[in-house]
Amino acid sequence: MINKNTILPHNQIIQLDCVTAIRELPDNSVHLILSDIPYGIGTEDWDVLHDNTNSAYLGSSPAQQKAGVIFKKRGKPINGWSKADREIPHQYYEWCSKWAAEWLRVLKPGGSAIIFAGRRLGHRSISALEDAGFSFKDILAWMRDRAPHRAQRLSVIYERRGDDDCAKEWRGWRVGNLRPIFEPILWFCKPYKIGTTIADNVLNHGVGAYHQDAFARYVERSDNVIRCGYDSKEVGLHPTQKPIKLMQALIELTTQPGQTVLDPFAGCGSTLVAAKLLNRVYIGYEVNPAYVKICEERLADDLLSVLNHT
Numbered sequence: 001m002i003n004k005n006t007i008l009p010h011n012q013i014i015q016l017d018c019v020t021a022i023r024e025l026p027d028n029s030v031h032l033i034l035s036d037i038p039y040g041i042g043t044e045d046w047d048v049l050h051d052n053t054n055s056a057y058l059g060s061s062p063a064q065q066k067a068g069v070i071f072k073k074r075g076k077p078i079n080g081w082s083k084a085d086r087e088i089p090h091q092y093y094e095w096c097s098k099w100a101a102e103w104l105r106v107l108k109p110g111g112s113a114i115i116f117a118g119r120r121l122g123h124r125s126i127s128a129l130e131d132a133g134f135s136f137k138d139i140l141a142w143m144r145d146r147a148p149h150r151a152q153r154l155s156v157i158y159e160r161r162g163d164d165d166c167a168k169e170w171r172g173w174r175v176g177n178l179r180p181i182f183e184p185i186l187w188f189c190k191p192y193k194i195g196t197t198i199a200d201n202v203l204n205h206g207v208g209a210y211h212q213d214a215f216a217r218y219v220e221r222s223d224n225v226i227r228c229g230y231d232s233k234e235v236g237l238h239p240t241q242k243p244i245k246l247m248q249a250l251i252e253l254t255t256q257p258g259q260t261v262l263d264p265f266a267g268c269g270s271t272l273v274a275a276k277l278l279n280r281v282y283i284g285y286e287v288n289p290a291y292v293k294i295c296e297e298r299l300a301d302d303l304l305s306v307l308n309h310t
């Protein structure tokens, strides 16, 4: 549905389901969508979108029950033993498709949609946004300072089974993944009008180019690897909280002061705080009232002055 006459909210965090709420935003009104979307790999209420038994993750697959305590629970549903587990990637694609077309509609031509996405399901969000009409522009890497390494040692599994020969033979081997020290950041653009140039589009809509000089203030070189850590005062508000500085780097990369930044999955509001610090108009949606309250508190002026590093 096209809503050309609706009004764009101004500097607000709104407690609503973004999938439906975004339908109320006007066409071509937002300069940047920047969001750390649910990755679809966790069991937290806000992340589980797959309507299935998720048996491998919850420790109820037949193989897990047979193996007993050793494989009782996995960190993530990585192998997808059950048919339902193997449906997760498709369900994630379908979930992304529910909102991708609306994101395209509300963005200005040439505007960016930048999302954090999990390494294992990110390709499904790329396909969903591409199928909705976005151009997929690039993958950036956010290098984290540290990351938990959950891959099990194979020798320990055999030791617990009392099989010392196998434990010795397989020493040094693990099952699972390498340490996940980077997170992919997926960068999409709304195509601009056929028959115009990108330079014309920038003049018409204010977006479509990237600001190398501003971005260079946050990164060692203007390449596509970003190393931004947390400020000591900005941790522990959300399980997937992102550093404000990281969000600032991405906002300055793609927008100018006064332009509008939308975060449909705002969490504790890192995007919104970053946008406010940079004098952008911000709009955030978040379903969880507890996180909305944290957003409101963080957006209060006295807190912002503590966190402003720009």
Ligand SMILES: C[S@@+](CC[C@H](N)C(=O)[O-])C[C@H]1O[C@@H](n2cnc3c(N)ncnc32)[C@H](O)[C@@H]1O
Pocket (backbone or CB within 6 Å): 016, 017, 018, 019, 036, 037, 038, 039, 046, 047, 238, 240, 241, 242, 264, 265, 266, 267, 268, 269, 270, 271, 285, 286, 287, 288, 291
């Ligand atoms: C990955 S977290 C974002 C965390 C954020 N990076 C931060 O720094 O706080 C995603 C958030 O989206 C919210 N969410 C999930 N589905 C939603 C929906 N349909 N509408 C609005 N918010 C939603 C969840 O409650 C969760 O807080």
